[in-house]
Amino acid sequence: MAVRAESARRRKRIKTIISGSAALVVVVGAVVVVTMLAMDDGDGAASAAASPESCVYQPVADPSAASPEPLPDGIQQVGAPDESSVVRSGVQLMTLNTSQGTLRIQVETGKAPCTAASFTHLAGQQFFDETICHRLTTEGIYVIQCGDPSGSGMGGPDYRIRDENLPVDKVPTYPEGTVAMANAGANTNGSQFFIVYQDSELPASYTVFGHVLQGLDIIKRVASTGVEPTDPSNPGDGAPKAEVKIASMIIDPAAPSLPDLPPASPLPAMSTPSVAPSETASPAS
Template sequence: MRFSRMAAIAATFVLALTLGGCATTPGSTPTSEPAVSPSADATADGACAYPTSPRPAAKAVEVPPAEPTVTGEVSVTIATSAGDLNLTLDADKAPCAVNNFVSLAEQGYFDGTSCHRLTTSGIFVLQCGDPSGTGSGGPGYSFADELDPKETYPAGTVAMANAGPNTNGSQFFLVYQDAPGALAPAYTPFGTFDEASVKVVQDVAKAGLADDQVAPKTPVDISAVTVAP
């Protein structure tokens, strides 16, 4: 679902948060561009489904391979104008989400984009992954959630933003402060980022919001996303 800027901010203080763009965001809920909801059972025999969504891709990109190309822990570095963010993705817990992120990263999808949303009350997240910078852009396809009903989102969590069940695309969020119970278990967590990286995002949050009250006042521009071999 999508919220107006002010509504999105208010939503963050309610029960479940949607993360923006094609998804829902915490704080207002993390959301992302609308997509056709695939079957909740997105995988069969280890394969992932990435059906086309109604909205065109915000940036030209190929659909990820149906068979995940990575397993186990995957190290990723996101180089940003605010500092490097070091992620460890869990391809065993969320194979399709990690497969998607790695595919997008290796295609340069995130390069030259900016993290478009920061929440500083209720939920504490930085949201990235939308080349359009509007909160409604995505890769032109969607994929299903990979969730446990008991999911929690402590500081250091990397999770998919969405616009409702099974509408994941390219937008993701980084949780930089604990807020127990603030986010419903509706966002696929697919990795973590280290303590030094949490500090980078916390410093961005301390500077507050830009004039639009949505983006961070301190820009977080992504120059490259590198997946370790």
């Protein structure tokens, strides 16, 4: 009975880790932390999304509408990347300078070129500067979610990216150090991403575009301080008690391999106080 009860609780956590209501997901493409899909009880499996020959950045607003549609709350008009800027080989170094320390991430440009081009495009516009990582999960799955300028879980750019480089048939699907896209369903990627700080079994529905080279200890330290739950019945999901604010995101040009990294900097003193749940919580799902 105890095993069955724990299984039920874990299933509930997986089903409820959503940012935004189902209605809003349909209307504005709200982004899930991970995951909008329940763990599959059957034999179904996601199919791997190969990188398309051309990147399709789908506008959030209908471009064929007779009059321009207002963008949903939290969506910023930045324009989509130019197809000519997409690089389809090599890797890139992403440097995240945060209030808790510096993370360095290898972006798998050759495996997820459309996603990599989008991050390069957005970082070049300082899209991520002075944004918080608005969500942390500490039970069942182990991720921190960032990349929403609104800090609500509902924000992003005015376009969506197709899935690519899905980790089908990999165990675990999202190992420690993975950096992947949060989404609101198939082919709805925007700017929100998550960093896995402990092996997590999730449906293979989230584009993997990189892995942490330095700084995962920063996220683990933040996770150890816990969360401010947005729902009392799901105490392991909410804003991190120790705020993580991205001061800047820098992405280097693509290269066949990365140069040697500088030594990791000592961790700064833990930045507190925490952000109040009312300031970061997503709408109830």
